[in-house]
Amino acid sequence: MIVFVGASASGKTELAKILCNKYNYKKCITTTTRPMRPNERQDVDYHFLDKVTFEKMMKDNLFVEVTEYQGNYYGIQKQDVISNGVVIVDPNGANALIKAFADRIYIVFVDSPQELRKKRMLQRGDAVESVENRILKDENIFKKENLLRVNLHLKNENNSLEELALSIHEAYQKFLHDLDKKPSNQ
16 A cells, blocks of 8 residues: 655645556545545545544544544544555554554655645635644654655655656555565565
């Protein structure tokens, strides 16, 4: 599974969409308690739940990982983990997936300059106050050092998303090929 980690508006969602549309990866749909944005669809973009339902599912141990961000829960349900999948998480989520699935997880850290991310958030209609808050909070949360490992560190600044998606696809295919050649520890 390809796991994307990156600050708000770094391009990870668009890269994941290209991988799904062009290279036939499947989106691992995450679950959240945040409100649905315009143009988002239930069970397509996220599984949108209220906090009470989410907390009951946590208590029932139905998630691989859960994190709280901007006052909302985000998590990956065990039933939604797929081998040919792509998912977007924060560093804690990536680390939980690494611990749960070891070598089968491929971490792509998407890095983009702060000013460019700010511009993208404003262009997509995010409130100015929200943008400022996210930029500040993301500074500490989305550091490469917060990850147990990074398989691919991408700079999303000057290349097209198509070029970046191709480089991810090719690197991941090589990763899988090398993984299959590894002797089993059994």
